[in-house]
Amino acid sequence: MLNIILHGCNGKMGKTLQEIISKEPDLNILAGIDQNISDPLPFKLYMSPLDCEVKADVVIDFSHHSAIKDLLEYCVRMKVPVVIATTALGDEDLELIQQASEVIPIFRTANMSIGINALSRMLKHAVPVFEEDFNVEIIEKHHHKKVDSPSGTALLLANSINEACTKKKDYLYGRHSKNDQCKITDLGIHAVRGGTIPGEHTVIFAGPDEVIELTHRVYSKSVFALGALKAAKFLVTKNSGLYSMEDMV
Ligand SMILES: NC(=O)c1ccc[n+]([C@@H]2O[C@H](COP(=O)([O-])OP(=O)(O)OC[C@H]3O[C@@H](n4cnc5c(N)ncnc54)[C@H](O)[C@@H]3O)[C@@H](O)[C@H]2O)c1
Numbered sequence: 281m282l283n284i285i286l287h288g289c290n291g292k293m294g295k296t297l298q299e300i301i302s303k304e305p306d307l308n309i310l311a312g313i314d315q316n317i318s319d320p321l322p323f324k325l326y327m328s329p330l331d332c333e334v335k336a337d338v339v340i341d342f343s344h345h346s347a348i349k350d351l352l353e354y355c356v357r358m359k360v361p362v363v364i365a366t367t368a369l370g371d372e373d374l375e376l377i378q379q380a381s382e383v384i385p386i387f388r389t390a391n392m393s394i395g396i397n398a399l400s401r402m403l404k405h406a407v408p409v410f411e412e413d414f415n416v417e418i419i420e421k422h423h424h425k426k427v428d429s430p431s432g433t434a435l436l437l438a439n440s441i442n443e444a445c446t447k448k449k450d451y452l453y454g455r456h457s458k459n460d461q462c463k464i465t466d467l468g469i470h471a472v473r474g475g476t477i478p479g480e481h482t483v484i485f486a487g488p489d490e491v492i493e494l495t496h497r498v499y500s501k502s503v504f505a506l507g508a509l510k511a512a513k514f515l516v517t518k519n520s521g522l523y524s525m526e527d528m529v
């Protein structure tokens with residue numbers, strides 16, 4: 281039996297995880313953490329990781345970047361591995377994650393799907409072919425309730441491209457008020473919000489008279505929830521360290 285604490289249990293991803301876990305006999309939600317108190321839940325709810333007195337086998341986090349410091353403090357104090365799916369983490373948050381991973385196992389990715397991991401690998405191979413003559417742009421589309429932009433995944437894909445480039449790219453977040461031609465070193469990142477789109481990312485390589493578009497589309501949030509559960513099972517077998525999809529897939 282894998283005992284899980286859900287951080288952000290009352291959010292959209294937290295609820296998706298609750299539904300999936302309730303149907304899995306070998307998974308149990310020991311407690312939830314959320315600053316948003318909701319209807320009664322079939323497990324104990326804490327408003328902050330700092331209040332949480334129980335220890336699980338693993339914590340799964342889909343919450344908000346502002347919560348990451350307290351979450352890491354709890355996980356390090358309790359020596360609990362943590363799967364971090366929350367996006368919009370700043371440099372300071374990433375440094376805290378790095379430090380905590382010296383004590384506990386941490387899995388972090390901005391996208392829990394297999395497809396984005398595969399796309400990220402494809403991009404690294406594609407860059408040498410396109411780098412000289414093709415402009416690169418990323419368009420991401422998400423539901424109207426998403427609070428951060430651009431998506432963590434768009435940045436993940438941009439970083440995969442940039443790592444493979446000999447001449448590093450400058451990220452442009454939209455082109456509003458930019459009255460200039462597009463440079464070959466520009467990498468435009470554009471966010472679209474609307475409806476219930478669970479997640480879509482398109483990478484465009486646009487060259488002289490030809491265009492390639494690579495699109496990854498998610499049709500349900502359960503893709504991310506199942507990926508996070510897979511990561512949790514993977515993580516509980518590991519020693520301290522920082523792990524990502526590349527370690528698991
Ligand atoms: N890595 C992935 O594959 C992946 C997939 C989907 C979503 N996400 C990310 O996960 C996060 C959550 O997504 P969501 O759609 O569930 O959002 P949401 O807004 O529906 O849910 C977030 C939940 O976290 C809670 N929360 C916020 N601040 C908190 C705090 N300080 N302490 C405790 N709880 C707090 C909120 O009350 C809310 O219930 C976002 O950053 C999103 O980008 C990542």
Ligand SMILES: O=C(O)C1=N[C@H](C(=O)O)CCC1
Nearest residue numbers: 367390391426431432433479
């Ligand atoms: O729904 C969200 O919010 C998502 N966030 C992640 C991101 O920012 O990349 C992954 C896709 C869904």
